[in-house]
Amino acid sequence: MGEKAGAGKFFEEDMGDNEHVYPELPNIFNDKLNWKEQEPVLSMRFESPKQLKHMLCNYAVANGYQLCFVKNDTRRLLVKCCDGKCTFRLWGSWMSEDNSF
Numbered sequence: 001m002g003e004k005a006g007a008g009k010f011f012e013e014d015m016g017d018n019e020h021v022y023p024e025l026p027n028i029f030n031d032k033l034n035w036k037e038q039e040p041v042l043s044m045r046f047e048s049p050k051q052l053k054h055m056l057c058n059y060a061v062a063n064g065y066q067l068c069f070v071k072n073d074t075r076r077l078l079v080k081c082c083d084g085k086c087t088f089r090l091w092g093s094w095m096s097e098d099n100s101f
Contacts, residue, residue, distance in 0.1 A: 027041055027042075027043050027044040027045060028044075028045050028100075029044055029045060029046045029047075029051060029052075029055060031051065031055075035058040035062065036058075036062045038055050038058055038059055038062075039059060040055065040056065040059060040090075045095075045098060045100040045101070046092075046100060046101040047100065047101070048101055049072070049073075049074060049076075049077050049092065049094075049101050051101070052077060052092050052101055053069065053072070053077065056079060056090070065081070066081070066082035066083055067079050067080070067081065067082060068080050068081070068082040074094070075093060075094045076091070076092065076093045076094070077090070077091070077092040077093070077101075078090070078091055078092075079092075
């Protein structure tokens with residue numbers, strides 16, 4: 001698979017020390033969006049791990065990334081870059097208070 005221009009941009013964007021996450025402004029995933037327009041953002045909420053995995057797979061295909069699902073169960077999800085060249089990691093877990101993943 002060829003390297004797409006801008007590939008890795010998503011993986012290199014980490015939250016800086018001075019940035020804040022505002023839990024009062026929920027980022028709820030919109031499954032009505034075209035799969036090519038879906039983009040993960042920090043603190044995005046999903047109905048289930050299946051919905052998160054589906055969005056990540058669509059995002060990876062649309063942008064030329066190869067993702068590996070390292071941990072994959074109903075309570076947690078660990079996703080890494082498959083090629084080992086980037087340091088991308090995504091941890092997802094069930095949030096019982098919000099009833100979301």
